[in-house]
Amino acid sequence: MPEQSEPKVPAADPTPAPEGAGAVEPDARPRGRFSRRRALGAAGVGVAGTAVGLAGGIGVARASVEPPAPAGPKIYPFYGDHQAGITTPAQDRLHFAAFDVTTTDRAELVSLLQDWTTAAARMTQGEGAGEYGPTSGPYDAPPDDTGEAIGLPASGLTLTFGFGPSLFRESGRDRFGLAARQPAALKRLPLFPGDNLDESRSDGDLCVQACADDPQVAVHAIRNLARIAFGRAAIRWSQLGFGRTSSTSTSQATARNLFGFKDGTMNLKAEDPAGVDAHVWVPSGADPRAAWLSGGSYLVTRRINMTIETWDRQALSEQERVVGRTKAEGAPLSGGGEFSQPDFTMAGRGNEPIIATDAHVRLAHPDNNHGVQLLRRGYNFVDGSTGLGRLDAGLFFMAYVTDPRTHYIPLQTKLSRTDGLQEYLQHTGSALFAVPPGAKSGEHIGQALFA
Amino acid sequence: MPEQSEPKVPAADPTPAPEGAGAVEPDARPRGRFSRRRALGAAGVGVAGTAVGLAGGIGVARASVEPPAPAGPKIYPFYGDHQAGITTPAQDRLHFAAFDVTTTDRAELVSLLQDWTTAAARMTQGEGAGEYGPTSGPYDAPPDDTGEAIGLPASGLTLTFGFGPSLFRESGRDRFGLAARQPAALKRLPLFPGDNLDESRSDGDLCVQACADDPQVAVHAIRNLARIAFGRAAIRWSQLGFGRTSSTSTSQATARNLFGFKDGTMNLKAEDPAGVDAHVWVPSGADPRAAWLSGGSYLVTRRINMTIETWDRQALSEQERVVGRTKAEGAPLSGGGEFSQPDFTMAGRGNEPIIATDAHVRLAHPDNNHGVQLLRRGYNFVDGSTGLGRLDAGLFFMAYVTDPRTHYIPLQTKLSRTDGLQEYLQHTGSALFAVPPGAKSGEHIGQALFA
Numbered sequence: 001m002p003e004q005s006e007p008k009v010p011a012a013d014p015t016p017a018p019e020g021a022g023a024v025e026p027d028a029r030p031r032g033r034f035s036r037r038r039a040l041g042a043a044g045v046g047v048a049g050t051a052v053g054l055a056g057g058i059g060v061a062r063a064s065v066e067p068p069a070p071a072g073p074k075i076y077p078f079y080g081d082h083q084a085g086i087t088t089p090a091q092d093r094l095h096f097a098a099f100d101v102t103t104t105d106r107a108e109l110v111s112l113l114q115d116w117t118t119a120a121a122r123m124t125q126g127e128g129a130g131e132y133g134p135t136s137g138p139y140d141a142p143p144d145d146t147g148e149a150i151g152l153p154a155s156g157l158t159l160t161f162g163f164g165p166s167l168f169r170e171s172g173r174d175r176f177g178l179a180a181r182q183p184a185a186l187k188r189l190p191l192f193p194g195d196n197l198d199e200s201r202s203d204g205d206l207c208v209q210a211c212a213d214d215p216q217v218a219v220h221a222i223r224n225l226a227r228i229a230f231g232r233a234a235i236r237w238s239q240l241g242f243g244r245t246s247s248t249s250t251s252q253a254t255a256r257n258l259f260g261f262k263d264g265t266m267n268l269k270a271e272d273p274a275g276v277d278a279h280v281w282v283p284s285g286a287d288p289r290a291a292w293l294s295g296g297s298y299l300v301t302r303r304i305n306m307t308i309e310t311w312d313r314q315a316l317s318e319q320e321r322v323v324g325r326t327k328a329e330g331a332p333l334s335g336g337g338e339f340s341q342p343d344f345t346m347a348g349r350g351n352e353p354i355i356a357t358d359a360h361v362r363l364a365h366p367d368n369n370h371g372v373q374l375l376r377r378g379y380n381f382v383d384g385s386t387g388l389g390r391l392d393a394g395l396f397f398m399a400y401v402t403d404p405r406t407h408y409i410p411l412q413t414k415l416s417r418t419d420g421l422q423e424y425l426q427h428t429g430s431a432l433f434a435v436p437p438g439a440k441s442g443e444h445i446g447q448a449l450f451a
Numbered sequence: 452m453p454e455q456s457e458p459k460v461p462a463a464d465p466t467p468a469p470e471g472a473g474a475v476e477p478d479a480r481p482r483g484r485f486s487r488r489r490a491l492g493a494a495g496v497g498v499a500g501t502a503v504g505l506a507g508g509i510g511v512a513r514a515s516v517e518p519p520a521p522a523g524p525k526i527y528p529f530y531g532d533h534q535a536g537i538t539t540p541a542q543d544r545l546h547f548a549a550f551d552v553t554t555t556d557r558a559e560l561v562s563l564l565q566d567w568t569t570a571a572a573r574m575t576q577g578e579g580a581g582e583y584g585p586t587s588g589p590y591d592a593p594p595d596d597t598g599e600a601i602g603l604p605a606s607g608l609t610l611t612f613g614f615g616p617s618l619f620r621e622s623g624r625d626r627f628g629l630a631a632r633q634p635a636a637l638k639r640l641p642l643f644p645g646d647n648l649d650e651s652r653s654d655g656d657l658c659v660q661a662c663a664d665d666p667q668v669a670v671h672a673i674r675n676l677a678r679i680a681f682g683r684a685a686i687r688w689s690q691l692g693f694g695r696t697s698s699t700s701t702s703q704a705t706a707r708n709l710f711g712f713k714d715g716t717m718n719l720k721a722e723d724p725a726g727v728d729a730h731v732w733v734p735s736g737a738d739p740r741a742a743w744l745s746g747g748s749y750l751v752t753r754r755i756n757m758t759i760e761t762w763d764r765q766a767l768s769e770q771e772r773v774v775g776r777t778k779a780e781g782a783p784l785s786g787g788g789e790f791s792q793p794d795f796t797m798a799g800r801g802n803e804p805i806i807a808t809d810a811h812v813r814l815a816h817p818d819n820n821h822g823v824q825l826l827r828r829g830y831n832f833v834d835g836s837t838g839l840g841r842l843d844a845g846l847f848f849m850a851y852v853t854d855p856r857t858h859y860i861p862l863q864t865k866l867s868r869t870d871g872l873q874e875y876l877q878h879t880g881s882a883l884f885a886v887p888p889g890a891k892s893g894e895h896i897g898q899a900l901f902a
Contacts, residue, residue: 095833100840134711135779140766147711147778200838216694219833223842227763234840240833243667260585260598312678315591327598328586382546382670382691383834387651389551389685391674
């Protein structure tokens with residue numbers, strides 16, 4: 001039946017059928033050449049680095065003033081002095097993955113970082129993970145992109161890579177000849193009072209933070225990096241998040257966490273370069289063992305479950321007392337607006353402080369922590385529900401800091417002992433990573449570590 | 452220190468301090484009156500029922516043609532002949548929850564449905580869950596809204612309620628005097644070949660499907676309904692999803708599932724009212740025991756894990772062979788474009804059919820299933836990763852059908868035995884619910900069942 005088996009060329013496929021193509025066989029059929037690159041075309045290129053679409057952010061202002069601008073064409077450069085995804089205005093969705101390196105060969109680890117760099121540089125620009133993309137490669141080979149992001153814009157995707165302490169040394173063993181370069185600050189975080197850590201949600205040799213305004217784009221990126229890692233590294237744990245709870249730019253309104261409160265009012269913002277320099281980047285000369293980390297940062301991740309059902313049964317007065325801010329406006333209980341400085345000395349009836357001694361805002365404020373500031377990039381999460389009929393929900397805390405020994409551990413030690421909020425929290429995951437500086441075009445992420 | 456303890460009225464709070472207010476005490480402090488209702492104001496009202504913002508959908512067209520319109524002001528009516536969230540153009544995000552009823556008292560069950568109806572009618576219009584909202588109620592009582600959606604627009608939120616078989620009868624026991632009204636079609640779904648069901652992700656007495664264009668809005672709705680249910684019902688399981696994989700309107704481009712293929716090309720669309728009448732709504736007189744269900748539907752939910760790591764190692768040719776469509780365009784392998792009818796008789800080399808005998812498109816096509824069509828509203832999901840270093844990912848399948856005995860069970864029985872895709876799937880959750888018709892203003896959801 002030659003007529004019947006003559007292929008019709010798909011209407012939207014620009015590739016003509018091969019000359020003389022007769023019966024359509026799977027290995028001879030003309031493939032669609034639809035790549036993300038082509039789908040994006042001019043629309044996606046040319047606005048690199050701009051933060052369009054985030055003005056107004058997620059907060060109150062957005063709904064009452066104007067709807068958000070479309071997130072579609074936002075593209076951030078991959079290469080640069082610092083990795084993107086740190087001071088980049090926090091995107092709305094997160095997929096974070098920690099990996100165990102499964103190879104024991106240093107060259108394979110390096111090749112993995114090379115391959116990840118190449119793929120990340122492509123995907124963050126809205127292209128497929130590999131040269132051919134999902135549908136234009138050899139027909140009898142697995143595609144070099146999994147395809148679920150075909151036609152989706154870059155959506156502000158950033159991919160940020162980090163190295164865990166166990167990459168340098170595990171049970172005292174120098175796995176890849178890197179032990180001499182392990183930064184002194186890169187140690188497993190201590191167990192804080194009240195921690196209830198799940199090993200399978202903690203630590204990791206490598207990490208990738210994927211942030212985007214479309215979850216399908218973030219998931220696509222992690223999934224393709226995991227696919228590329230096959231045989232060299234495997235996912236140890238991963239976490240999805242939504243509703244960024246920490247603005248990292250003054251162009252963003254403050255979002256709310258699942259306690260219903262604004263979160264991140266006092267966060268370090270990209271528009272404060274002196275603050276970012278002082279509190280986020282690792283200065284050159286900070287650690288003679290780790291010159292490779294200059295211009296990088298440390299990333300603390302904590303999976304913080306909230307007992308929201310208990311919280312929801314507390315009076316508004318108790319909720320505000322514990323936080324130290326109003327729920328509506330996010331203003332300190334001492335008065336003013338969201339961005340007013342709290343007055344910790346103000347006293348009320350019975351000479352008790354208006355902002356309670358165990359209020360979160362008091363304990364976490366830089367003035368009460370030797371001026372320490374964190375650049376937080378937290379996300380809300382809901383991972384279904386527990387067997388006890390409660391939502392498995394909370395905050396996936398992420399903070400970028402210049403040194404965890406000064407900028408996280410003392411603060412969390414204090415909070416875990418005295419913060420009133422702690423009654424409604426349980427830390428179930430914990431990790432620390434060294435985040436190398438950005439790569440230059442032609443280099444791979446972390447190249448200086450292996451030089 | 453009376454001066455020092457004089458409150459400053461927060462700048463953005465329109466409520467003046469009470470006359471003569473002196474020291475600021477938690478129980479006397481003026482509360483912010485910022486409600487979602489006020490924040491939305493005129494911007495949110497007046498476009499009820501319109502489907503702005505979805506033209507172009509998520510597919511290829513969107514990125515290459517124009518960015519999506521802002522989803523902000525979209526509001527769907529809650530009351531009507533049918534519940535919203537069925538033929539409503541599928542929103543981008545899902546939070547689905549199944550509940551166990553914990554009370555044994557029929558009156559309490561009815562009061563729960565009344566309370567849920569009231570709260571759902573409010574939240575879908577962009578208001579708080581209760582009269583006072585998150586911050587304007589009595590200061591020494593828990594707020595009647597949890598607050599994390601303050602300032603967020605309605606985001607197209609729909610809330611759709613259903614009743615599981617176990618609400619009517621459990622272990623033969625008539626729990627609430629409803630057994631005589633149990634529809635004959637409302638039985639636990641059978642175990643299909645290859646099912647690997649997790650009891651803790653299956654079944655349930657009640658269900659709520661929350662769909663919205665913002666996950667924080669969908670999560671807020673389920674969380675507040677769970678809070679309201681306290682003491683009467685508790686969450687049994689819940690599922691988040693993103694990237695709707697089934698368009699329910701011709702205004703939406705076809706989205707892609709995590710196999711990277713377009714999903715739902717042949718889905719029933721709202722613009723086909725005759726098809727919807729024939730295949731979705733329960734006709735009056737369908738079941739003499741269940742007149743209360745006329746104008747309602749049945750909802751099948753299946754949590755379908757995909758073994759994406761295995762899939763990703765298959766050749767493009769194998770992927771397309773198993774699906775029966777091209778990956779790029781979604782066209783049938785027999786030719787044409789995405790919406791061309793497949794030619795199941797077309798033969799290729801060796802007279803083998805071009806569309807394989809076990810191809811998904813062949814087995815699922817209405818022509819090969821007595822004309823049966825489903826209205827699917829599936830969502831992709833990624834629930835972190837398994838202990839084996841793989842993503843816990845797949846498709847949360849939802850389908851609304853006029854009768855599961857004709858419209859789902861025979862089809863799934865066949866697919867589970869012969870579908871080539873089955874090799875890459877594992878069904879890990881399963882449930883069936885009767886979805887009553889819409890409520891009229893003043894009624895509660897499912898009122899006719901209890902009349």
